[in-house]
Amino acid sequence: MDTPERNQIGTPKAKFEDSPVFNYINSLSPIKPVKSVHITQTFSSLSFASLPSVFTSPHVSAHKESRFLRRHSTSDPSKPESSLESGNKVSANEDAAQLYINSEELREDCVPGVSTGEDSVEPSSEHSKFVIELPRNLKYDCGSPDCRPTTRCGTEAHCELEVADLSAPLVPYVQKTSEEGSSNDEAHLQIICQTLQRKEGTGCDWESLISDAADLLIFDSPNGTEAFKGLMQNSLDPATRFCTSLAPQLTQNDVNDEQNMQVLDIVGSGRQLETEDPSSQYGEASQLERTEQMEDHLNNCMVSSQSEKEDNKVETPMQFNCKPAVLNLQRGLRRRCLDFEMAGARRKSLDNVSNSSSNMLSQSDEKITTNDKQLVPMKPGGESSRCILPGIGLHLNALAKTSKDYKIIKCESLAYGRQLSLPNSTADIHSPTGGQGPGHESFSSASSERDMDGTENGVQLAHDASQEPAFLANEEFNQNSPKKKRRRFEQAGETESCKRCNCKKSKCLKLYCECFAAGVYCIEPCSCQECFNKPIHEDTVLATRKQIESRNPLAFAPKVIRSSDSVPELGEESSKTPASARHKRGCNCKKSSCLKKYCECYQGGVGCSISCRCEGCKNAFGRKDGSFIGTEAELDEEEAEACEKSVAEKHQQKIEIQKNEEQRLDSALPTTPLRLSRQMVSLPFSSKNKPPRSSVFSIGGSSSGLYTSQKLGKPNILRPESKFERHSQTVPEDEMPEILQGDGSPSTGVKTASPNSKRVCPPNSDFGPSPGRRTGRKLILQSIPSFPSLTPQH
DNA sequence: GAGTTTGAAACT
DNA sequence: CAGTTTCAAACTC
Known part of the structure; x- marks a missing residue:
């Protein structure tokens, strides 16, 4: 191992220097030894610490040190060149040094994997792997420091030689290497990234950089391309896989990767991966794109699961560099994936994640x-x-x-x-x-x-x-x-x-x-x-x-359509329904007077609408006839209806009581004359569980609604402050139409009844948070369309 | 917890 | 589309 590698390294170096990547890096520069980032140091150091445990081989330790030193140097101005000590290479160029180191590291990484016994043997193959991986890291991590073109370069020679050698056995290693290597590489990448960032100012443009580097690299080591691809995929796979698991949204590409990963895990042959993964065959560009996508996914995933980072062995010392959060997260994910896979702890990870x-x-x-x-x-x-x-x-x-x-x-x-x-x-x-x-x-x-x-x-x-x-x-x-x-x-x-x-x-x-x-x-x-x-x-x-x-295309559509935007619940949960909301189809109650949950309107916390075919409607949230306004008239009407229809008197009584209460509240509350009015009888809610909230609270909730103001006039209906309140109030004039449109429900009638209420809203101040009608409106619109969509899904 | 009531869903 | 049956939630005891 040692001899060949080093020798090779030397060569690569030369190549490397020549390589555009190298030039590019130099131009970026700054990477010079010391300058770089302090942050790196710490992290790097940390990362290193972690590494040792992993690696068993003696080589590793040495390498590690070298790395460590090197990183140190890079990160630390004070310690700069000492890093070179590693003795691996004295090359004046840090880049070269880095490359060298990386190569070694890679080897080391490989070794560990190999540690099982193959240490000496594998090198070549491993190198190739590494090479491949590097790009992928770049890509992947692009946000992350991992990406380092340099490493690749260092390995190129090996790659060329070994590319052909890639064999199944390698695969397993690859994974490990990817993990470990990534960690190691990270430091380098970080440095680079930092330098880049500094130059560029805002964020580092990793992707562009990486892509460029990747391209260059690829060119340099044509032979390695295949292996690279394979490796890339492999390396990517873990992350992908993880992401996929995490994020359902992943694109098919991701899925493919995932599959590949699995394959890798199981089979362990890099070749299979390559073959299986269509992407491998694609041009580099395509891969890059993939990787970018992956990154996005990862980022998404990662963001949510920052907590997870901790676990990973790798742990990301690097995280802080470049785009810290995201990148770090990604890294963490990646590793996590690997770890999980390795350990088969995937589930655990998941759990942890879920906890996040x-x-x-x-x-x-x-x-x-x-x-x-x-x-x-x-x-x-x-x-x-x-x-x-x-x-x-x-x-x-x-x-x-x-x-x-x-x-x-x-x-x-x-x-x-x-x-x-x-x-x-x-x-x-x-x-x-x-x-x-x-x-x-x-x-x-x-x-x-x-x-x-x-x-x-x-x-x-x-x-x-x-x-x-x-x-x-x-x-x-x-x-x-x-x-x-x-x-x-x-x-x-x-x-x-x-x-x-x-x-x-x-x-x-x-x-x-x-x-x-x-x-x-x-x-x-x-x-x-x-x-x-x-x-x-x-x-x-x-x-x-x-x-x-x-x-019935709408069979699974929400039964209750809410005008308000943010409205949360479907209809059933009565508690939150806004006045504007209406039952999609309306109820057909005959005995319950729409005062019990048998009534879907009532259950949904919405008033009955024209579409309802109910008899003796006494829906506290709004009667079919529009009484919903809740005004006194309503009460009268209700009573009349009760007499006429013989609705349960009890219900009315309750209602009345509620109304009275509401009136009180209303009087107390800001009274806006117009409030929408659908009163919602608070009773039901209050009785049940949801205590009526104060108007204020109600506001926040839904959107729009709120408004607030209720009509003093009718006070009867109390709005339960709770959700109902919001909803009912919410409906502004503007909204009304929309709502109607959306629902198509007859509710309009009702609303019309209390048109005034809308305007009152502005004062929502009471309700503070209420999202505003606007949102409500938007929501409504959206909501409307959505229904139709339901069918299609299937 | 069992039984009844109720109205939506499903069927004809 | 209307009538009937089936079903399970809602309600009552």
Whole structure:
């Protein structure tokens, strides 16, 4: 090993110098020994520390030192040249030195892998590997320091010689090397990056740089190209794989990589990788593109899972350099992947990741679980798990998924997500059938939407949390009995997200099943029998969904359409429905007077609309006749109706009481005369769980809504401050039309009734956070379109 | 927890 | 499209 390598190294060096890359680097420069970054030092040192443990071979230690020194020198001005000591090379050029070192490191890395026994033998092959890897690192890490052209150069000679040699055995090493090497390389890269950054000013343009370097390198070592490609892929694969697992969104390319990775893991032959990976055959440019994509994915993933970094052996000393967060993250991911693979701890990693609590992560987790385990999902963790797992293909679940926040956000978020998703991405909802693919996308999209909504969402979440919090927190998830849980959840408004069903005959493949209807898989809490609504039966579920959709494209669309944007929940969760919201199809209640949850409108927290065919409607959220305004007149009307229709007097009484209360509140509150008015009878909510919030709170939540002002006049309806309030208020004049458009629901009538209310909103000041109608509007629009989309997904 | 009520979903 | 049946949630006790 030693002799050949060094000799080779020497040559490479010469080549290297000649190589454009070298020149380029020199131009960049600055990399000179000392100048560079302090940061590097520390990190590098750290990284080194980690390395030793890994490497067993003596060579390694020596190399390490060299590296260490070298890095040191680079990083540390004070220690500069000492690094050279490594003795490996004295070359005046640091670059050369770096290269040399890198090459050695690579070898070392290889050795460790080889350590099993092949140390001496492998070198050549390894070098080739390294060479290949380097570019990939560059690419990959591009953000990250890892990328170092230099290393490549150093190895080139070897590559040429050895390229042909690439063999299966190498593969395993490659992975390790990639990990380790990356760490080592990182320092170098960092330095480079820093220098670059300094030059460029803002961020370093790694990609461009890398690409250039890669190209150059490639040219230099034509022979190595193949190997390089293979290696590239391999190296990339781990990261990719990880990402893929994490992020459902990954593109197919990524998927391919993932597959490749797996292959590598299993087979361990670099060649296979090459062959399998189509990309390998593509031009370098294509690979670069891929790598870029990968990076993006990684970045995404990484961001969410920063916490994970810690684990990795590699740990990234380098992270700080260049684009620290992202790059570092990527690195961490990469390593993680490797580590996981190596250890087979993938799952663990996943878990950890999930803990990190990012949606993405959670999704990824789901995905992984699904993939790996084959959809076991549904119940992994109980409630939380439920939400999470189910996600597999489905929608809502995915949205919800963060583990921790989960509780807080979870239900709400789910609901929230749901709404968003529903309207916007009906696909999400539908997606379930769509299977993982679509589902994931939908999820991502949904999540993204959430983010997009940003303030509102955030507000909403907070809001929701505030509202339901106690509820959720207390009761939520502990209950074992499904029924209880269900109720609680529902009450909380979480129903949709965390639905539980109790189906006995439908096999959870009909809309009778709430879970199925919501586009989520059944979970533990469900007490269903012969349930087919599980990941295992994904095909069946999808097929069924399709069938149902074929019959009714909107079957899986949210039943309640909310005008407000950010609105979270679907309709069922009554708590949040905005006044503007309306039930998609309307209810057909005959005996419940729309005062019980039998009524979907009521359940959804929305008033009845023209589309409703209900009899004796007394919907507290708004009557079909438009009484929703909640004015006194309404009361009268209600009473009259009650008499006429013989609605339960009790209900009226309740309503009246509520109204009275509302009036009080209203008077107290800022009164805006116009408020929308759909009153929402607070009773239901308040009684259940959601205590009415103060108007202020309500505001935040949904969007728009808020406004606020309610009509004093009618005060009757109290708005429950809670969600309802927001919603009801939210509807501004402008919105009304939109809403109507969107829903197409008759609600217009109602709204019209209280047109004035809208304007009041401006004063929302009360509500502070309310996102603003505008957003609400936007949301509405989006939401509207989305519905249609639902069908397509499948 | 069991039984009843209710209205949506599914079917004809 | 209307009528009927099936189903499971909501509700009551």
